Each structure stands twice: as structure tokens, then as C-alpha cells.
Amino acid sequence: MSTEQAYRDYVAGNxxxxxxxxxxxxxxxxxxxxxxxTVLVKLLRHWKRAAAMEHRDAYVRRMxxxxxxxxxxxxxxxxxxxxxxxxxxxxxADADRRLDVxxxxxxLPPRRRAVLVLRYFCDLSVEETAQALGCSEGTxxxxxxxxxxxxxxxxxxxxxxxx
Amino acid sequence: xxxxxxxxxxxxxxxxxxxxxxxxxxxERRRTRRLHAVTGVAVAAALAAGMVALPQLLPQKPSGQxxxxxxxxxxxxxxxxxxxxxxxxxxxxxxxxxxxxxxxPLVPVTESCGAAIARLSAELTVLLPRLIPGVTFTNAxxxxxLPARFEKVGxxxxxxxxxxNLPGGVMSVRTEAAGDIPAQFRAxxxxxxxxxxxxxxxxTIGGSELLIRNDVAGGYGIDVWAVRPDGTTLMAxxxxxxxxxxxxxxxxxxxxxVMTPELTMYP
Numbered sequence: 001m002s003t004e005q006a007y008r009d010y011v012a013g014n015x016x017x018x019x020x021x022x023x024x025x026x027x028x029x030x031x032x033x034x035x036x037x038t039v040l041v042k043l044l045r046h047w048k049r050a051a052a053m054e055h056r057d058a059y060v061r062r063m064x065x066x067x068x069x070x071x072x073x074x075x076x077x078x079x080x081x082x083x084x085x086x087x088x089x090x091x092x093a094d095a096d097r098r099l100d101v102x103x104x105x106x107x108l109p110p111r112r113r114a115v116l117v118l119r120y121f122c123d124l125s126v127e128e129t130a131q132a133l134g135c136s137e138g139t140x141x142x143x144x145x146x147x148x149x150x151x152x153x154x155x156x157x158x159x160x161x162x163x
Numbered sequence: 164x165x166x167x168x169x170x171x172x173x174x175x176x177x178x179x180x181x182x183x184x185x186x187x188x189x190x191e192r193r194r195t196r197r198l199h200a201v202t203g204v205a206v207a208a209a210l211a212a213g214m215v216a217l218p219q220l221l222p223q224k225p226s227g228q229x230x231x232x233x234x235x236x237x238x239x240x241x242x243x244x245x246x247x248x249x250x251x252x253x254x255x256x257x258x259x260x261x262x263x264x265x266x267x268p269l270v271p272v273t274e275s276c277g278a279a280i281a282r283l284s285a286e287l288t289v290l291l292p293r294l295i296p297g298v299t300f301t302n303a304x305x306x307x308x309l310p311a312r313f314e315k316v317g318x319x320x321x322x323x324x325x326x327x328n329l330p331g332g333v334m335s336v337r338t339e340a341a342g343d344i345p346a347q348f349r350a351x352x353x354x355x356x357x358x359x360x361x362x363x364x365x366x367t368i369g370g371s372e373l374l375i376r377n378d379v380a381g382g383y384g385i386d387v388w389a390v391r392p393d394g395t396t397l398m399a400x401x402x403x404x405x406x407x408x409x410x411x412x413x414x415x416x417x418x419x420x421v422m423t424p425e426l427t428m429y430p
Contacts, residue, residue: 007188008184011184012184015180015182019177019182033180033182036180036182037187040182040184044187044188044191101166101173102173116166120167121171121174151166
């Protein structure tokens with residue numbers, strides 16, 4: 001199989017998962033596509049190295065986390081003033097719950113949000129999460145605990161999202 | 164509902180993606196090509212700057228001759244055949260296309276090194292005043308006047324090179340046994356010149372394929388490469404000694420030189 005074909009196969013099999021993870025991190029599908037594209041381009045540049053890796057998914061996850069944290073560090077991201085509200089379409093049934101979990105995640109600092117997404121959506125262990133974020137296991141545990149505490153503070157007991 | 168289920172539900176219905184893998188791959192290829200082109204131009208500029216600066220950095224000769232590309236007069240002895248058949252030190256290599264990978268010649272070379280150097284030197288000595296009249300050439304090796312002195316090129320290739328100091332700049336000629344047929348070189352030249360940064364153009368003259376690169380090295384140099392149907396690759400370059408000054412040899416004169424049938428590897 002050619003190098004390019006192997007890359008295409010990998011992308012075809014993982015694009016959806018990457019987009020969803022990026023969406024949970026940023027809460028916007030357009031930005032999620034941008035983050036995913038950034039990761040895929042970087043992966044293409046380093047494909048020879050990545051193709052030989054045993055834990056390629058972990059490598060890609062780490063690139064996604066870096067891309068997301070870099071994105072948040074850009075100064076122009078801190079401003080979001082507008083004189084017109086964007087139109088939002090919501091599929092009625094799960095919209096409230098979806099907005100709930102996204103708005104709760106949006107209230108967290110980027111690194112804590114990343115910890116929750118990796119632990120509860122990607123189903124990673126503490127050790128794997130620490131590797132993906134490039135920090136210690138103790139940091140992951142404390143960040144996760146504080147993130148969950150912040151989420152609980154935004155919910156009432158008995159809420160469907162009560163953890 | 165726990166957090167995992169809530170997250171799965173939140174991403175349950177993603178909109179269609181706008182990511183096009185083909186476009187990503189094409190864009191990355193384009194970026195890589197540009198990077199290579201810019202790197203090539205930078206390397207060529209560095210080489211040209213080195214070539215122009217080197218003669219000025221070398222010590223002045225006691226006889227009052229202008230400084231040459233090679234220092235001490237002891238080197239002069241090394242240029243005479245059969246010593247000229249010894250692969251020279253890379254520090255005195257004066258040639259365009261130094262980055263051409265060594266490939267086995269398509270047509271085997273039967274002429275001995277000593278005979279080829281004598282023949283090519285004699286031919287070039289006659290050709291230079293005819294094609295580039297009114298210019299005083301001195302051999303870059305030792306600052307001696309004509310006759311021209313070819314020497315064997317370094318590396319794996321079978322070929323010979325001669326370098327000259329001229330008023331206002333330098334010039335070199337290199338002839339080699341080609342590893343490509345003209346059509347292959349044409350494809351290479353079109354690819355090489357496909358990006359605007361390369362500042363070069365391919366050309367076809369009488370069955371020979373040429374790559375002409377001018378404005379190299381910040382605007383004071385010209386390179387001409389030719390792959391000829393007889394199996395010879397000829398390269399000629401010139402550089403002005405000072406940036407912004409005209410080159411001592413014109414592009415057309417270099418083209419005439421590389422198209423000369425006498426400078427062949429297969430007499």
C-alpha cells in the first residue's frame with residue numbers, strides 16, 4: 001500500500017472521531033473542522049514517522065490538544081463582539097441537553113475541558129490523558145476533580161446531567 | 164445520564180464536514196514544492212555570493228595579478244595534465260548544477276581523461292575569443308592567461324570543468340556525460356521552472372533541451388544548462404563581481420557556448 005493511500009485510509013477511519021472530539025473541545029463545528037484540518041495537515045507532513053508509530057492515535061490526539069490549546073492562546077480569540085446574533089438552528093429533541101453540556105463545558109478553562117473530553121469522551125485513562133496533554137498524572141486528577149466540581153456548581157441536584 | 168452519554172448525545176448529529184483530504188494533500192504538495200524552490204534559490208544565492216566574495220578574500224599575488232579563485236601558486240602545478248585528471252578539492256569547484264545527482268552516463272565514455280582535457284582545453288581556447296570577443300580571460304585556478312585549462316570534476320560524474328576570471332566577474336564551463344536523455348531533462352526543467360520563484364525557463368534548441376536561469380543570486384548571475392542529443396550535458400554560468408552590475412557574459416553568449424558541438428564528451 002502506498003504512503004498516500006495509507007494516510008487516506010487512516011483519515012477515512014478516524015475523521016469522524018477527530019471532528020467530534022474537536023467539537024466537544026471548542027463547541028463549534030466550523031472551528032472543529034479547522035482544528036481537524038490543522039491536525040490532518042501536520043499528520044501528513046509527519047506521516048512517515050507517524051505511520052511507524054505503535055500508538056498513532058495517541059500521537060494524533062496530542063496534536064489535536066496542542067492545536068486546540070494554541071488556538072485558545074491567540075489574542076484575537078479573546079474578543080467576540082458583534083452587533084448581530086448568529087442564526088442558530090436546533091433539532092428540537094436533544095437540543096436543550098446538547099446545549100446544556102456544551103455550555104457547561106464552555107464555562108471551563110481550555111485545559112480542564114480537554115481533561116474532561118479525553119477522560120469521559122475518548123475514554124482514556126489518567127496516564128493516557130497525561131500523555132496527551134503533556135502533564136503529570138497528578139495534574140490530570142486535580143484538573144478533572146476541579147472541572148467536575150465546576151460542572152456540579154452549574155447544575156441542580158436531580159438534573160439529568162448530575163454526576 | 165452521565166457525562167459520557169451527554170457528550171455522545173451532544174455529538175450525535177454532526178453536520179457534513181467541509182474537510183477535503185484531496186485538497187489537503189494537494190495544498191501540502193504545493194507548499195513543499197515552494198519550500199524546495201525557495202531553498203534552491205537561497206542555496207544558489209549563497210553559492211554565487213561565495214564565488215564572488217572568494218576571489219576578493221584571497222591574497223593578492225606578488226606579481227600584481229588580480230586575485231584568482233585559487234590561492235597559492237603551488238596549486239598551478241596541480242592543474243596540468245595528467246594531474247588535472249585527479250579529482251580536485253571541493254574548495255575550487257566552480258560549477259553550476261552542483262546539485263545534479265550523479266547518474267551513470269547513458270552513453271559510455273571511451274576517451275581517456277588526459278586526452279579529453281587536452282582536446283576540450285584546445286577547443287575552448289579557440290571558442291572563447293570567437294563567441295565572447297573583446298574580453299580578457301584568465302584561468303581561475305592560477306590566474307594564468309589563455310589557453311583554457313579544463314580539469315576533472317569532483318564526485319561520481321564523468322566530466323570536466325574550467326573556470327575563468329573576467330573583468331567584472333567570473334564564468335565557468337562544465338561538460339559531462341549525461342545521465343538523462345533530453346526529454347527527461349525537459350520534464351525536469353519544466354518542473355523546476357514551474358514556480359515563479361525559480362526565475363528560470365526551459366527552452367528547446369536544435370534537439371537540445373535547455374534550462375536558463377537568470378536573475379539568480381540576487382540579480383547578478385546567469386546559469387544555462389543543456390542536455391544535448393549526443394549524450395553531453397553542458398553547463399555554463401556567469402556572475403557579476405558586484406551585485407547590481409551587469410554580468411560580464413550575456414545569456415545569449417552562454418547559450419551559444421553550451422550549443423557548441425566541439426565541447427562534446429563524444430568526439
